Amino acid sequence: MRALIVDYEMGNLGSVKRSLEECGAEVIVSKDPKDLDSASHVVLPGVGAFHDGMANLKQYGWIPTLKKAAKDRIPILGICLGMQLLAEKGYEGGEMQGLGFIPGEVKRLTPKMPGERIPHVGWNEVHQTKTSPLFEGITSGTDFYFVHSYYFFPVNKNHAIATTPYCGNFTSAVATENIFGIQFHPEKSSKPGFQLLKNFLGF
Amino acid sequence: MLKTRVIPTLLWKNVGLVKGVGFNSWRRIGTVMPAIKVHNTREVDELILLDISATLAGRNPDFESIYEFSADCFIPLTVGGGVRTLEDIQNLLRAGADKVCINSAAYDQPDLIREGAKRFGSQCIVVSIDARKTENGFYECFSHSGTRNTGKEVGTWAKEVESLGAGEILITSIERDGTMQGYDLNLIRRVTENSAIPVISSGGAGNYEDMFQAIQAGKASAVAAASIFQFTQQTPLEAKQYLATKGIPVRNINAKNQNTSHIRQVPINQ
Numbered sequence: 001m002r003a004l005i006v007d008y009e010m011g012n013l014g015s016v017k018r019s020l021e022e023c024g025a026e027v028i029v030s031k032d033p034k035d036l037d038s039a040s041h042v043v044l045p046g047v048g049a050f051h052d053g054m055a056n057l058k059q060y061g062w063i064p065t066l067k068k069a070a071k072d073r074i075p076i077l078g079i080c081l082g083m084q085l086l087a088e089k090g091y092e093g094g095e096m097q098g099l100g101f102i103p104g105e106v107k108r109l110t111p112k113m114p115g116e117r118i119p120h121v122g123w124n125e126v127h128q129t130k131t132s133p134l135f136e137g138i139t140s141g142t143d144f145y146f147v148h149s150y151y152f153f154p155v156n157k158n159h160a161i162a163t164t165p166y167c168g169n170f171t172s173a174v175a176t177e178n179i180f181g182i183q184f185h186p187e188k189s190s191k192p193g194f195q196l197l198k199n200f201l202g203f
Numbered sequence: 204m205l206k207t208r209v210i211p212t213l214l215w216k217n218v219g220l221v222k223g224v225g226f227n228s229w230r231r232i233g234t235v236m237p238a239i240k241v242h243n244t245r246e247v248d249e250l251i252l253l254d255i256s257a258t259l260a261g262r263n264p265d266f267e268s269i270y271e272f273s274a275d276c277f278i279p280l281t282v283g284g285g286v287r288t289l290e291d292i293q294n295l296l297r298a299g300a301d302k303v304c305i306n307s308a309a310y311d312q313p314d315l316i317r318e319g320a321k322r323f324g325s326q327c328i329v330v331s332i333d334a335r336k337t338e339n340g341f342y343e344c345f346s347h348s349g350t351r352n353t354g355k356e357v358g359t360w361a362k363e364v365e366s367l368g369a370g371e372i373l374i375t376s377i378e379r380d381g382t383m384q385g386y387d388l389n390l391i392r393r394v395t396e397n398s399a400i401p402v403i404s405s406g407g408a409g410n411y412e413d414m415f416q417a418i419q420a421g422k423a424s425a426v427a428a429a430s431i432f433q434f435t436q437q438t439p440l441e442a443k444q445y446l447a448t449k450g451i452p453v454r455n456i457n458a459k460n461q462n463t464s465h466i467r468q469v470p471i472n473q
Contacts, residue, residue: 048324119326123206123454
C-alpha cells in the first residue's frame with residue numbers, strides 16, 4: 001500500500017500524510033506526476049480556491065496523469081478542495097473547468113435557515129445515502145469536521161453517497177467506481193476519520 | 204445539524220503555556236506539547252494555540268515548534284501570534300495549522316486578510332479581535348496583546364474584516380480574560396449582530412452556564428476557554444454534556460476515555 005499525496009501547493013498536507021501513516025500506509029508527498037507510477041492509491045487534498053487549485057494542478061502537469069490514473073482504476077480520494085476539483089466546473093475565484101471525473105458543479109453554500117453562517121465550520125453529520133466501501137464500519141450520521149464555503153453539486157444523484165444537513169442538505173461525499181470525494185476532513189476527524197482512510201486504503 | 208464547538212485555548216509565551224488576567228500578570232502553567240496530546244486523545248472539537256509574545260517581540264511565528272506540536276494532532280488546530288505576511292500564513296499551514304489567526308497585523312495591513320483569503324480560502328483565515336469597553340462607552344479594538352488602542356469600534360471592525368474575506372472571528376474580552384466571571388455578552392452580541400461568519404466567544408468563561416449564555420444570548424457559534432480547563436475540574440466533555448441538557452447540539456458527549464482526570468498542571472511560581 002503506497003499512497004501518493006498530490007502536492008500542488010494548496011494548503012496543509014502534513015496532517016493528511018500523518019493520518020495515512022497512522023492507518024498503515026507508506027506515504028509519498030510529491031509535486032512530480034511521475035511518482036504516481038509507483039503508487040497504489042492517490043489522495044488529492046487541498047484547501048483554498050477552486051480556480052487556484054486547478055491552475056496549480058495544471059502548472060505542475062498533474063492533469064493528464066490524474067486522468068490516466070482515473071482511467072486505470074487507481075483509487076483516488078479527493079478531500080475538501082480536492083473533492084471539488086473532481087467536478088466539471090467551479091466558480092470560486094472565477095469560472096474554471098475542473099477534472100471532470102464526476103459530472104457536477106461546485107457552488108457556494110447559501111443559508112436556508114436563520115443562524116446558518118458561512119463558512120460552514122465545525123462538526124456536522126454525514127448521512128450515508130448509499131452503501132459505499134468508504135463508509136464501512138462507520139455509522140450513518142457520524143460527525144466529521146468541515147470547513148468550507150463551497151460544495152459539490154452532482155448532476156447525477158447516484159454519485160452522491162452522503163449528505164450533510166446545512167444550508168438545505170448538501171452533498172458531502174461522492175463516489176463512482178474508483179473515484180471518491182469527501183467535503184469533510186478525515187485527517188481532522190479523529191477515530192471516524194481514521195476508519196474512513198483505512199477503508200479507502202483497503203479499496 | 205452543525206454542532207456548537209467547545210474549544211480549549213492554549214496561550215503560549217516563550218517556552219511554556221501561560222495564564223493571565225486581563226492580558227497581564229502571566230503565570231507559567233506548563234508546556235505545550237503534553238497539553239496538545241491530552242486534548243487530541245480526548246478528541247476535543249478543536250484547539251486554539253496563540254503565541255502571545257511573537258508580535259510584541261517583533262518576531263515571526265515559531266514554525267518549527269508548530270510543526271512538532273501538530274505532528275500528532277488529529278483534531279483541528281488554529282494557530283495565531285506574530286502573523287504578518289502571506290508567507291507566514293503559508294508556512295503555518297504547511298507546519299500543520301488548519302486555520303491561522305490574524306490580529307495586530309490586520310489593522311495595519313487589511314490587505315493581508317484580503318490576499319490571505321483569496322489565496323488560501325476564507326475558511327482558514329480567522330481574525331482575532333481583542334476588545335474592551337473604553338471611557339466613551341464603545342467597545343474598542345486593541346492590538347499587540349491588548350496594549351494598543353486601534354480606535355476601531357468592534358462592530359464596525361467585525362463588518363470590515365468579514366468584507367475583507369475573514370472566515371471566522373475570535374472575539375476576546377480583555378477585561379474578562381482570565382477572570383472566570385463570564386463572557387461579556389454585550390460584546391459577543393455586538394460582533395454576532397454585525398457579521399454573518401462564525402464567531403468564537405472568548406474571555407471570561409467560569410462555568411458551563413457562561414458557555415450556554417454565550418451561545419444562547421450571545422449567538423456565538425463556538426465557545427473558547429482557557430482558565431477553567433486548566434485551573435478547575437471542569438472539562439470540555441462535561442461542558443458539552445451540560446450544553447446538551449440545555450438543548451444545544453454538541454458532538455461526542457458519550458465519548459470514552461475522556462473521563463480520566465483532566466489536564467491539571469501545577470502552576471509554577473514566577
